Amino acid sequence: VNVLAVLLTIVLSLSGLRLVKFQLVDGETYLGKTKLQSVSAHSVPAARGDILDRYGRVLATTKTTYQIIFDAAFMKKPEWNRTILECSILCKRQNIAWNNLCPIIKDGSEYRFSEGMEDEARKMKQLLDLEDAAAVSECLEAIYERYAVNTPDNLRGYPIQIVDGVYHFVSNQQKKVAELKERLGLGKEATAADCMEVMLQEAKQYGIFSENEAFLVACVRYSMERMDFSKDNRYVFSDDVPQEVVVQVKEQ
Numbered sequence: 343v344n345v346l347a348v349l350l351t352i353v354l355s356l357s358g359l360r361l362v363k364f365q366l367v368d369g370e371t372y373l374g375k376t377k378l379q380s381v382s383a384h385s386v387p388a389a390r391g392d393i394l395d396r397y398g399r400v401l402a403t404t405k406t407t408y409q410i411i412f413d414a415a416f417m418k419k420p421e422w423n424r425t426i427l428e429c430s431i432l433c434k435r436q437n438i439a440w441n442n443l444c445p446i447i448k449d450g451s452e453y454r455f456s457e458g459m460e461d462e463a464r465k466m467k468q469l470l471d472l473e474d475a476a477a478v479s480e481c482l483e484a485i486y487e488r489y490a491v492n493t494p495d496n497l498r499g500y501p502i503q504i505v506d507g508v509y510h511f512v513s514n515q516q517k518k519v520a521e522l523k524e525r526l527g528l529g530k531e532a533t534a535a536d537c538m539e540v541m542l543q544e545a546k547q548y549g550i551f552s553e554n555e556a557f558l559v560a561c562v563r564y565s566m567e568r569m570d571f572s573k574d575n576r577y578v579f580s581d582d583v584p585q586e587v588v589v590q591v592k593e594q
Contacts, residue, residue, distance in 0.1 A: 444561035509534035
């Protein structure tokens with residue numbers, strides 16, 4: 343019995359020494375080996391395959407697409423028109439269509455309601471509080487006014503007007519005239535033509551557009567309003583945009 347007890351004590355002691363060696367002396371080494379040999383599971387979604395007909399012709403495939411989206415939460419309202427113009431020009435150069443609900447089109451030098459968009463034309467007139475018989479020119483004037491789209495011939499928000507081809511200050515807006523001259527760094531004797539010369543040199547800064555630019559911006563702004571653009575509702579300006587155009591938009 344005593345011999346068995348001694349043998350059992352020796353075995354337990356040796357086992358204890360081995361455990362001490364495993365856990366304390368060589369613990370870090372074995373832990374590292376265990377991590378290297380560990381197995382973990384990860385789900386990797388497979389790329390969607392093409393759908394083919396029985397002859398191997400592609401019926402449906404997977405394609406990465408991009409959109410240009412206007413988000414009011416990240417846009418400064420005074421810069422809306424300029425941002426819209428830059429995106430519109432970029433897409434126009436690349437022949438990329440945009441989501442346009444404006445029922446007015448420019449045909450050469452003339453403006454007219456687009457055929458097949460009679461219902462949208464009625465909705466535009468209702469939105470602008472115009473009569474059903476309102477002409478295209480009245481609608482254009484109203485949307486330029488509504489969205490503060492300035493052209494050299496129609497300067498909304500500025501105390502300047504054009505009469506018989508000549509720029510004049512609006513007679514009952516002396517305070518705005520003085521503020522404009524000060525803003526432009528001009529003296530008190532400066533004329534309306536002097537102010538316009540400075541403003542047209544920095545047209546981008548003063549929100550002045552050419553006729554084509556003004557029409558393009560107004561159409562987009564109208565479409566945005568018709569699609570209830572707000573901080574809670576983004577406006578998808580264009581779908582299926584090439585990646586290289588997306589890069590150019592980000593750079594701008």
